[in-house]
Amino acid sequence: MVANNTKILTAEQEAQLRQPIDEYVGAIQEKVNALRADGTDKVIEIQNTIDALKRDRIYTAQEKAEKLQALTKELETAKAVESKNKDQIAKLISDAESYLKAHFNTDYYQSVVASCREEKVLAEQNYQAAVAQLEKEHQATVSKLSDPREIKDEKYVHKNRLFDAKMQRTKALQEVKDRQHAAFDHKYHLIDLLRMSKFTFGEAMAQKWENYKYTFNRRDFLLKNGLYIAIIIIFVALCIITPIIKGPNVQLLTVNNVLNILQQASPRMFLALGVAGLILLAGTDLSIGRMVGMGMTAATIIMHQGANTGSVFGHVFDFTGVPVIGRVILALVVCIVLCTIFTTIAGFFTAKFKMHPFISTMANMLVIFGLVTYSTKGVSFGAIDSRIPNMIIPRINNFPTIILWAVAAVVVVWFIWNKTTFGKNLYAVGGNPEAASVSGISVFWVTVGAFIMAGILYGFGSWLECLRMFGSGSAAYGQGWEMDAIAACVVGGISFTGGIGKISGVVVGVFIFTALTYSLTTLGIDTNLQFVFSGIIILVAVMLDCLKYVQKK
Numbered sequence: 001m002v003a004n005n006t007k008i009l010t011a012e013q014e015a016q017l018r019q020p021i022d023e024y025v026g027a028i029q030e031k032v033n034a035l036r037a038d039g040t041d042k043v044i045e046i047q048n049t050i051d052a053l054k055r056d057r058i059y060t061a062q063e064k065a066e067k068l069q070a071l072t073k074e075l076e077t078a079k080a081v082e083s084k085n086k087d088q089i090a091k092l093i094s095d096a097e098s099y100l101k102a103h104f105n106t107d108y109y110q111s112v113v114a115s116c117r118e119e120k121v122l123a124e125q126n127y128q129a130a131v132a133q134l135e136k137e138h139q140a141t142v143s144k145l146s147d148p149r150e151i152k153d154e155k156y157v158h159k160n161r162l163f164d165a166k167m168q169r170t171k172a173l174q175e176v177k178d179r180q181h182a183a184f185d186h187k188y189h190l191i192d193l194l195r196m197s198k199f200t201f202g203e204a205m206a207q208k209w210e211n212y213k214y215t216f217n218r219r220d221f222l223l224k225n226g227l228y229i230a231i232i233i234i235f236v237a238l239c240i241i242t243p244i245i246k247g248p249n250v251q252l253l254t255v256n257n258v259l260n261i262l263q264q265a266s267p268r269m270f271l272a273l274g275v276a277g278l279i280l281l282a283g284t285d286l287s288i289g290r291m292v293g294m295g296m297t298a299a300t301i302i303m304h305q306g307a308n309t310g311s312v313f314g315h316v317f318d319f320t321g322v323p324v325i326g327r328v329i330l331a332l333v334v335c336i337v338l339c340t341i342f343t344t345i346a347g348f349f350t351a352k353f354k355m356h357p358f359i360s361t362m363a364n365m366l367v368i369f370g371l372v373t374y375s376t377k378g379v380s381f382g383a384i385d386s387r388i389p390n391m392i393i394p395r396i397n398n399f400p401t402i403i404l405w406a407v408a409a410v411v412v413v414w415f416i417w418n419k420t421t422f423g424k425n426l427y428a429v430g431g432n433p434e435a436a437s438v439s440g441i442s443v444f445w446v447t448v449g450a451f452i453m454a455g456i457l458y459g460f461g462s463w464l465e466c467l468r469m470f471g472s473g474s475a476a477y478g479q480g481w482e483m484d485a486i487a488a489c490v491v492g493g494i495s496f497t498g499g500i501g502k503i504s505g506v507v508v509g510v511f512i513f514t515a516l517t518y519s520l521t522t523l524g525i526d527t528n529l530q531f532v533f534s535g536i537i538i539l540v541a542v543m544l545d546c547l548k549y550v551q552k553k
Contacts, residue, residue: 039082266406270461274454282498283357292478295462300473336459347451384471431499
């Protein structure tokens with residue numbers, strides 16, 4: 001059974017090893033098919049016919065009813081046959097599976113694995129021998145040449161021959177990989193036929209792991225996960241360094257620290273989810289930080305503890321006469337309305353005049369900051385009513401419930417992106433706006449809709465941040481937050497090329513940046529140096545994104 005006194009199997013030898021298994025299981029499969037013919041197969045056929053009949057508009061209601069009645073009788077007969085043969089089929093399948101368990105690996109698959117292992121070694125040996133022979137021939141040829149141009153041509157030819165040898169090795173290794181994967185898959189092909197595509201959890205996981213190994217590519221893996229791996233290494237290093245520098249009592253990886261990171265990340269999650277939709281359209285938003293300042297100021301004025309000491313355009317507001325819950329709701333509505341008005345304006349200019357979002361949102365940034373600073377004279381409005389945060393985002397057994405608001409936002413946005421027509425159109429327009437327009441999608445309204453959704457999320461985020469910080473709203477608050485939100489999206493895999501990205505990536509990106517900032521602050525790293533770390537991460541993330549795009553092209 002072994003070729004050339006090695007473990008390498010020929011295709012014929014492999015087929016001979018597999019033949020007893022195929023014959024035994026095949027014989028059982030024939031019996032199972034015969035038992036299913038008038039039972040399970042008939043049930044599936046009739047059910048498909050009934051489903052098609054219900055959708056069919058050719059027949060009248062009476063004709064449909066008559067046909068359905070006839071089909072229902074046939075279905076009952078088929079189900080009776082299916083029920084009658086069920087135990088016999090189960091026994092046959094159990095017999096086949098027992099045989100596969102006893103013989104597939106030992107009599108067939110292990111031999112194929114050993115053969116593939118030897119073939120890989122042989123492929124490497126053949127490659128090394130080919131390279132050595134080419135090098136020898138190249139040196140012999142060069143020694144006979146004196147013309148520099150001819151030597152240069154010979155080197156070019158030699159380089160091409162080395163590349164051909166390398167490609168031959170790659171081809172041989174891929175054939176070995178394909179062979180082993182096909183052998184592994186054959187067992188599940190037989191089980192698939194026996195059970196009609198019903199696998200246990202363990203079998204499904206085994207197939208997924210094998211498929212992952214089969215399709216694994218080191219370059220693609222590093223392009224996709226290299227940044228995450230580097231950041232994890234940095235976090236591990238910070239966890240080790242922190243107690244050394246700050247003392248054994250200061251630990252970075254504690255439950256309390258993780259909860260604090262999640263608490264800080266929660267309002268930022270809203271901002272990142274909002275700008276993620278714009279990046280999905282190959283856009284961005286530079287006004288996020290100023291919208292946070294505007295929302296914080298408005299929310300603080302409404303929920304202020306007592307009468308406001310500051311004024312807006314010279315007018316002092318006093319909302320103390322409004323019930324607490326009314327002030328909370330009013331603050332949220334005002335934050336959402338203000339942010340949505342400005343994002344809608346930016347979205348209109350972007351969609352209508354094909355203006356780049358960089359310009360339209362930069363204009364928003366300047367207008368918002370100018371208006372809020374001028375109207376409030378740049379003053380901070382102090383703290384909000386202390387009862388409000390404890391009412392809306394209380395701590396329950398030291399658990400900050402503000403996290404639940406962020407979780408709800410993630411769920412809602414995930415649903416919009418993945419389960420609605422608007423979400424599908426968002427990906428389509430981001431991937432290719434011209435093709436989307438030709439297919440009947442309104443690029444204008446999808447773009448404006450993405451900006452409106454971003455405004456709503458910004459409003460929620462600024463309102464939550466106001467509750468978390470107990471107010472202290474001012475025009476300067478939120479400066480630089482747009483960079484954090486955009487960076488979180490990029491690190492999370494939302495591509496600036498448009499049409500590529502997942503909500504899970506945004507969540508990971510926000511958590512990474514918040515955790516990094518928290519860790520560096522705990523370690524006592526200067527805030528200015530933290531910007532350096534953030535800048536490097538953004539640069540590497542975009543570089544990897546560009547490399548993936550170039551490779552795809």
